[in-house]
Amino acid sequence: MRTVETRLRYIPYRRRDIVAMCLAEARLTEGQADQFQAMAEQLQRKLHLHFHARQEALKESYLAVNPQARLMKSGLLSESPDDLKLQLGELLEQANYEPVTEADLAAALQEASLFKVRLQVDFSRFKEVLLYSRGQSQRTETLKLLWGLYRKPVTFTHYDNVALYLKVPPEEGEEGERVYLKLFENVPKADIEMLFPETQVRMRTIDKLLIGVPALVGGGVMLTTKLGATLLLVGSLLGFWLGMHAQPVTLDKAALLALLAGLGTLAGFIWKQVKNFRTRKLTFVQALTRNLYFKNVANNASVIFQLVDEAEEEECKETLLAYYFLLAAGEPLSAKTLDEQIERWFSQRWQYRLDFEISDALAKLERLGLARRDNGNGWQACPLEQALAVLA
Structure with a gap:
């Protein structure tokens, strides 16, 4: 059983689902609905070009510290690995990941593991550790104890996705630091230590x-x-x-x-x-390996591709939602009113507590030319015909 207790920025629906969910409200005419679908496709293509450039920049920044780099370097181009952390942080922010603080990590390491294994992480081996999570919720599962003779319900914090950034010093015979990137899914907060490499299994x-x-x-x-x-x-x-x-x-x-x-x-x-x-x-080590096999989503350079895709989706969904509700309103709305309408719609219609980033969404609309402020500081969507022309 899953319960979302805190409001999250993450929108757990596909872009195509968001379009269908908006059109299901039947607040647009048939002709407007067709134009809105076409506008959504054009918006996605425009954002795709933008994020493709971001992807190429991240690939270049990661090349110098990628432990799996196989390509030779000519030495004619400059590399800027120092920009990687900043660029990656911005990308994770756009993909609506939340940073896991040191206090959160310390609390997770102290919680009783659902995996029935005591794990120990030697953080001294890492020069820098960054953790990000997305899609936090409370879940309840029944654990079997005493060889299945006793069942105990346990409520725990669950992450839909976890991104891990690890910078390690060079080993003997190597030059330069290395950065490991990991992406996981369906991770209980109490078992987050199993995501780190070379974790030691200890007997309980x-x-x-x-x-x-x-x-x-x-x-x-x-x-x-x-x-x-x-x-x-x-x-x-x-x-x-x-x-x-x-x-x-x-x-x-x-x-x-x-x-x-x-x-x-x-x-x-x-x-x-x-x-x-x-x-x-x-037996515990084998169980840990099997468990990680199904939770691992991407490693190193492939993490960049996955995060770019997720950030593109989130940015597109936020822009579409803000534009649709302004368009359907038919009159200027203040940022606060628009924010409340979208969050209430998700809560009442789809039973999801969303913390919609209204300022970011309106900034994107304004930058793309899809909405403008009126004289009273309200916001109004441009007509669909104009939106299609702007995005063409």
């Missing part, structure tokens, strides 16, 4: 007890039954060597065989417990 207290208690009980039984004679012989030898008694201990062939057999049994028991510990830890 309950897992140690599940191995340790049977080992202690089994060891006690073995000592009192199978190793009783061996322990008595070893104790007698130690007592004689330490001068605790003067009675010498005779080691005949039978006693020596019993001693070796007992020590072999003890060594086998210890090795079995160590193997059990390693097997259980390996």
Whole structure:
């Protein structure tokens, strides 16, 4: 079960869905509806050209620090890796990602994991760490405990998407720093540490007890039954060597065989417990690997392509929504009134709490020539015929 408790900038619908949702209100005539659809397509094409240029600039900035770069460099062109962080931050902002602060990360690391594994991250290995999330909500799931005999409902914070920026110092024999980019989906906040590379799996207290208690009980039984004679012989030898008694201990062939057999049994028991510990830890590592396989969306340069596409979609949806509601109103609206109308429409019609970025949307409309201020500081959409001509 998913519940959105906070208002988010992220619009969780496709651009085509937004167009269909607007037209479903039937506030436009049939001719206007066709023109609005055509305008939406032209707007998308115009924004696509803009974001393609952004993509090329990011590719150039990332080339110098990309750990997977395969192309040779001529040395004739200048590179500006210092711009990468700034450009990437602006792109994430346009894609409506929210920064995960150090306090948020520290709280997430302290929360009980839903993955049933205790993980440890060595942050000293990273020179810089940046986390961004998008689509935060509260979810409730039922966890199976005690081998499925007990079920417990757990409510947790869930991220639809998480973007990770990691800058690491050069390793021995390498030149320059490297920057790793990662993009994940469907990540519980309590398990965010599993997204970092080389995360160490640690046994939880309950897992140690599940191995340790049977080992202690089994060891006690073995000592009192199978190793009783061996322990008595070893104790007698130690007592004689330490001068605790003067009675010498005779080691005949039978006693020596019993001693070796007992020590072999003890060594086998210890090795079995160590193997059990390693097997259980390996099981956790395999489960972690399988889980990450389905959460990983993109790595390094491919993250840039994914984020550019998402930013393009978000910018287009925001512009379309602001234009449609101004157009449907048929009269000038203040920024506040327009913002309230859009957010109320999402809340009442689509049961989604949206924090619409009205100032950014109006700035885009004005920059594209799709809306203008009237004398009373209200906003009015330009006619559809004019919008089609401006975007052509």
